[in-house]
Amino acid sequence: MTVSARFVGRSASVGEARRFTTEALADLSGEIIDVAALMVSELATNALVHAAADFKVTIDVTETAVSVEVTDAGVG
Numbered sequence: 001m002t003v004s005a006r007f008v009g010r011s012a013s014v015g016e017a018r019r020f021t022t023e024a025l026a027d028l029s030g031e032i033i034d035v036a037a038l039m040v041s042e043l044a045t046n047a048l049v050h051a052a053a054d055f056k057v058t059i060d061v062t063e064t065a066v067s068v069e070v071t072d073a074g075v076g
Contacts, residue, residue, distance in 0.1 A: 004058040009048055009073075017044045017057050017070075024059045025066065036068050043070035050074070 003024050007013035021040045025033045040057055047055040051074025060067040 002058065002060045004056055006054060006056045007044070009052060009054045011048065013055070014041055014044045014048065017041070017055070020057060021059065021068070025061070028061070028066070032066060036066060039068055040070060046070075047072035047074070 005017070005020050007017050018037045018041050021037045022033050025036055036059070044055055044057070047053065047070060051072040053072045053074035055070055055072040058067075058069040058071075060069075
């Protein structure tokens with residue numbers, strides 16, 4: 001399963017991205033959800049601080065792995 005969402009480059013979007021992550025991973029263990037949500041918070045914050053741009057969160061879940069990606073629309 002792969003899901004993604006785009007977020008506007010504003011501070012409130014960090015919390016929105018975190019909620020998106022926890023909802024997308026709701027069927028997994030609490031530990032995995034907590035780690036992924038923390039990672040998304042950190043990467044989303046970096047996108048805002050360093051790129052000052054909108055960002056996208058993509059989560060891919062397989063039977064053996066969880067992949068989380070945060071990309072921003074900033075230059076560089």
